[in-house]
Amino acid sequence: MADATEMSARSAGGTAPAALQRAFDSDIFYSFRNSPITMLAAVVTLLGFVGAIFAPWLATQNPFDLRTLNLMDASLPPAWVEGGEAKYLFGTDNQGRDVFSTILYGSRISLLVGVGSVLLALVLGVGLGLLSGYAGGSIDAFIMRVADVQLSFPAILIALLIDGITRAILPREAHDAAAVYVLILSIGASGWVQYARTVRGSTMVEKNKEYVQAARVIGRHPFAIMLRHVLPNVMGPVLVIATIHLAVAIITEATLSFLGVGVPPTQPSLGTLIRIGNNFLFSGEWWITVFPGAALVIMVLAVNLLGDWLRDALNPKLR
Amino acid sequence: MTSTRANRPLLEVRNLRVEFPTRRGTLVAVDDVSFHIDAGEVLGVVGESGAGKSLTGAAIIGLLEPPGRIAGGEVRLEDKRIDNLSAEHLRRIRGRQIGAVFQDPLTSLDPLFTVGQQLVETIMTHLDLSEAQARSRAIELLREVGIPGAERRIDHYPHQFSGGMRQRVVIALALCAQPRLIIADEPTTALDVSIQAQIITLLKRLCREHGAAVMLVTHDMGVIAETADRVAVMYAGRIAEIGPVGEVIRKPRHPYTIGLMGSIPKLDRAVARLVQIEGAMPRLTAIPTGCAFNPRCPKVFERCRHERPDLMPVETNHAACWLHAPTLAEATRG
Amino acid sequence: MIAYIIQRLLQSVLVMAAVGFVAFSLFAYVGDPITIMLGQDYNETERARLAAQLGLDRPFYVQFANFVANAVQGDFGISYRLARPVNAVIRERLPATLELSLIAAFLALAVGVPMGVYTGLKRDSWLSRFFLTVSLIGVSLPTFLIGILLILVFAVILGWLPSFGRGETVQLGWWTTGFFTKSGLKALILPSITLCLFQLTLIMRLVRSEMLEVLRTDYIKFARARGLRDRAVHFRHALRNTLVPVITIAGLQLGAIIAFAIITETVFQWPGMGLLFIQSVSATDIPVMAAYLCLISFVFVVINFVVDLLYYAVDPRLRVDRGAVGGHG
Numbered sequence: 001m002a003d004a005t006e007m008s009a010r011s012a013g014g015t016a017p018a019a020l021q022r023a024f025d026s027d028i029f030y031s032f033r034n035s036p037i038t039m040l041a042a043v044v045t046l047l048g049f050v051g052a053i054f055a056p057w058l059a060t061q062n063p064f065d066l067r068t069l070n071l072m073d074a075s076l077p078p079a080w081v082e083g084g085e086a087k088y089l090f091g092t093d094n095q096g097r098d099v100f101s102t103i104l105y106g107s108r109i110s111l112l113v114g115v116g117s118v119l120l121a122l123v124l125g126v127g128l129g130l131l132s133g134y135a136g137g138s139i140d141a142f143i144m145r146v147a148d149v150q151l152s153f154p155a156i157l158i159a160l161l162i163d164g165i166t167r168a169i170l171p172r173e174a175h176d177a178a179a180v181y182v183l184i185l186s187i188g189a190s191g192w193v194q195y196a197r198t199v200r201g202s203t204m205v206e207k208n209k210e211y212v213q214a215a216r217v218i219g220r221h222p223f224a225i226m227l228r229h230v231l232p233n234v235m236g237p238v239l240v241i242a243t244i245h246l247a248v249a250i251i252t253e254a255t256l257s258f259l260g261v262g263v264p265p266t267q268p269s270l271g272t273l274i275r276i277g278n279n280f281l282f283s284g285e286w287w288i289t290v291f292p293g294a295a296l297v298i299m300v301l302a303v304n305l306l307g308d309w310l311r312d313a314l315n316p317k318l319r
Numbered sequence: 320m321t322s323t324r325a326n327r328p329l330l331e332v333r334n335l336r337v338e339f340p341t342r343r344g345t346l347v348a349v350d351d352v353s354f355h356i357d358a359g360e361v362l363g364v365v366g367e368s369g370a371g372k373s374l375t376g377a378a379i380i381g382l383l384e385p386p387g388r389i390a391g392g393e394v395r396l397e398d399k400r401i402d403n404l405s406a407e408h409l410r411r412i413r414g415r416q417i418g419a420v421f422q423d424p425l426t427s428l429d430p431l432f433t434v435g436q437q438l439v440e441t442i443m444t445h446l447d448l449s450e451a452q453a454r455s456r457a458i459e460l461l462r463e464v465g466i467p468g469a470e471r472r473i474d475h476y477p478h479q480f481s482g483g484m485r486q487r488v489v490i491a492l493a494l495c496a497q498p499r500l501i502i503a504d505e506p507t508t509a510l511d512v513s514i515q516a517q518i519i520t521l522l523k524r525l526c527r528e529h530g531a532a533v534m535l536v537t538h539d540m541g542v543i544a545e546t547a548d549r550v551a552v553m554y555a556g557r558i559a560e561i562g563p564v565g566e567v568i569r570k571p572r573h574p575y576t577i578g579l580m581g582s583i584p585k586l587d588r589a590v591a592r593l594v595q596i597e598g599a600m601p602r603l604t605a606i607p608t609g610c611a612f613n614p615r616c617p618k619v620f621e622r623c624r625h626e627r628p629d630l631m632p633v634e635t636n637h638a639a640c641w642l643h644a645p646t647l648a649e650a651t652r653g
Numbered sequence: 654m655i656a657y658i659i660q661r662l663l664q665s666v667l668v669m670a671a672v673g674f675v676a677f678s679l680f681a682y683v684g685d686p687i688t689i690m691l692g693q694d695y696n697e698t699e700r701a702r703l704a705a706q707l708g709l710d711r712p713f714y715v716q717f718a719n720f721v722a723n724a725v726q727g728d729f730g731i732s733y734r735l736a737r738p739v740n741a742v743i744r745e746r747l748p749a750t751l752e753l754s755l756i757a758a759f760l761a762l763a764v765g766v767p768m769g770v771y772t773g774l775k776r777d778s779w780l781s782r783f784f785l786t787v788s789l790i791g792v793s794l795p796t797f798l799i800g801i802l803l804i805l806v807f808a809v810i811l812g813w814l815p816s817f818g819r820g821e822t823v824q825l826g827w828w829t830t831g832f833f834t835k836s837g838l839k840a841l842i843l844p845s846i847t848l849c850l851f852q853l854t855l856i857m858r859l860v861r862s863e864m865l866e867v868l869r870t871d872y873i874k875f876a877r878a879r880g881l882r883d884r885a886v887h888f889r890h891a892l893r894n895t896l897v898p899v900i901t902i903a904g905l906q907l908g909a910i911i912a913f914a915i916i917t918e919t920v921f922q923w924p925g926m927g928l929l930f931i932q933s934v935s936a937t938d939i940p941v942m943a944a945y946l947c948l949i950s951f952v953f954v955v956i957n958f959v960v961d962l963l964y965y966a967v968d969p970r971l972r973v974d975r976g977a978v979g980g981h982g
Contacts, residue, residue, distance in 0.1 A: 149668050152905055152953050154912040164934040164942060165679065251795045258797045259919055259931055271797075278801055278920075282809060289805075293798050301793040308789065382878060414880030421878070426871035429890050430970055431897070440889075441879045476969040492879060 041305035059101035091287040109269035120188030125195025133203025155190035162186035176264040243307035328355035336391035363547030371556040418493035422505040424485035428477035435473035445496035483514035555611035562636025572638040672950040676943035729944035750925030757848035769860025791854035800847040800920035817922035904960035
């Protein structure tokens, strides 16, 4: 009813301040304001990103720089426990790395890989979806077949495979240096299918509409027209997929690093930290595992909450 | 509007009000609607999309989807209130006393069960029959609605029927527990034009044979003209005019009805232009004060803008329009 | 019906062929088996002899044909790392993974589906909200972290359950099972819970959202309008329709469990194929990687095939009978 006019008005364009005003008035922002959990999740996510981006300024130590590590300070408990030092808030690991700083630097990697792979998957998936939906015929059939087959393999397996192959092809130093990019490639390449399917559906719907035929008659390339009309419609669901995919990507990177086939041990991410800490759980040095673990879970939980809220907010049927 | 007939009407709706609480305030989708249906008669309920016709039907059988709810008024079936019954009591009434036929036969039937299974389960829920008896009754019903080869087709799945056939099955399902009233919500809108007439004739004939009254909700005036005994014209959640179908069509009293009739092309008369009603039906968030039709009414005057008219008797019909206000000498209302 | 089966079979064969090709390419182009097996120092004669033995001097298609012929018989050559035949190594480790995966799959379905149905039917009860919150946390916890936490609580702090290994196993033919010993059963508990949790929450959320969708359909509305009892509406009509699409996803999830076993086996040092695979990735043990790839693909293909058959059996719309679509309006 009244909401429909708002939506169409928004997609029709308008001046920036007016658009912003409409955004604030919209149902989406309303449901955001009304859900304290979601707002908390958004704040946490924001903090996570800020912490990761500004890690060099926020951390007390650069754990990747071996020269700043002091082996004498290895395996210290958190500051509030007996034996700990104020300098090392969350304690240190077996190589003297400050856990707090490593969490900051580690989440850098986690977020970099997460966002990078989501972007890759999004671009790949949206592109292939558009192509598949628009071209139809055998191209469509082929792409969808590949998608079906890939969907039946868990992403982590594909990621492992790509990582294994690059590890075998590249010499060790090159692989270590490129590890982050390899991870982005492998996690991204294993996640494009969802995007492609959604976009393909929308594209096929739009393709049959009359304005596309009309555009052909005028001589304007219908593909450009469709981009202009398909993309706004499809951005909502794609955004939902991307948010949830971000959570999955972060977990996947952490898992790969935990398994030892992710980032090299000299550039630990949260997963690597947990792996290191795992070896010391039995001797009671719990902080090396617990704090990075908590940081990981909180981050992923916040992103998942945002994704859940986004999906409910964008689904007109659930209102 | 109280009935002064000798026989009690089958269904009485008094001052029904259906609301939707939203964050922008409460929307009133059905506003103080009253009418009655006698046993065996066909009442057409006609109006544009969004006029509140379907919601009225849903409210009567207690199938309003939340957050919609009945906020006032009564629904009486044979003079017993049904709108305030428990969920279980309402369930027993549905199908057994009041049946329903919805718009889209494609989606009304569960695709995973055969037509026979769906018929038998409905029959056995309401009537005290064995499964074998229910099944033969189901076959009988399928024959009645005109499905050829009923003994064979009873074990077919919905997707194995064409659209028109499926709607016949739906009608069979609505009638199988022998209800006294059928609420048919746009039963032919989703069908091919060539099939529509068949289905509507079938519906009318079967209801007459089974002694069921019909509340026929549609936007198609032609169907009403063919089928209904009386017709109620709804506008913006209110009844604008109600009366015998012939009278309402030939001699409409409410300016909205006049506009509606004028906008329908007729085969026997040549007109240069079809009559159009200026403007559009107001959205639920912006219903005008006074008479809901007043911004578009060609005969509007001051009173229309401030006071909302009740249904007033005008010869054979009732119209909610101040043009027909009783003179000071008349004391009766409604 | 037959056409459907044949089409599906053909597709499966194609997929296996593609996978085989990828696996073979691993063999042919990735890494240098000679160096891996002989080390850095080797002379030309040794290299030539090994090359001939491994068949590396033959043309590409011959090598591929050999590979396929061998693979179909289960022969993937010798593990670079362990210097033993690959299929023997895999056969040793397969039961461990399969037992773990089957139990985890059973748990995920047996708990996930009812929870999903409940939260779909009773949307606003406190139990539903509780389940949903727990499921959100479950989806946010990486599997390895769950394993570590469980070990921390139940093995380190409480000392009730073992933290690694399979316990004592009993040999039945070539299969080893942990079901018949107390220590074997105890060892199964933590890893199977760890493995099933992620899939459980996914299945629960999937079933719930399908259920909510179904409850909004016209046929459910019509079922209510016919006065059917709640039990019939929910469990006869709604549940059946919900489960049809769930079958496919559940099948995929089961395949995913076998893959996720990699993580669980690493955390719990469970001597299964997953752990073997990780070790072989780290060591670039191509034969084992290729064999694992082919085996896993085979399992997935079989699962998908079975799921397709199930779908066909359950959804009457897929069975287009001859001449049954009839009748005119």
